[in-house]
Amino acid sequence: MKQYWLFKSEPTTFSIDDLVKSPRQTTCWEGVRNYQARNFLKSMKVGDLGFFYHSNTDPPAIVGIVQVVKAAYPDCFAFDSKSRYFDPRSVPDVPRWFLVDIRLVKKFPRALSLEQLRGINGLEKMELLRKGSRLSVQPVRPEEWQRVEGLLQDRKMTQSNPR
């Protein structure tokens, strides 16, 4: 059974356009230093889908869809003392932090803002919409995924059939 996720990034750090421009439109998802988020990374499987979310920007929004193309493997940035993600507590024999690789599936023609998401029925329990939610990698329920996908289809119809 396919799993769904949400990947959060500040566009000033790494945006969907950076992903568009990446080789093979693929990148490793680096910098996760939160145990809960790490555990979600470790439970990802190749083929899982995820929303790409821009945080700390105006407006915060889901801007595209990505796919997991490589399952969790040790984060070597944590071993590199020159990296901003260096963590001396993580050593190659007992790695503490992990990465997955993701590839762009599509960038939305129009971003789906946090405000719009709050107006969608069926997303009431979505982790992203929870007050105080800060997880940079989070699971999305299949029914939540379908709701958003369905809305995107509707928008497409609206675009191609004006009036």
Next chain:
DNA sequence: GCCAACGTTGGC
């Protein structure tokens, strides 16, 4: 094991 202090996240 508790919890205060602190640093970070991220919407507004």
Next chain:
DNA sequence: GCCAACGTTGGC
């Protein structure tokens, strides 16, 4: 820029 919410650290 503000500040609430959260995770982590470290003294005790």
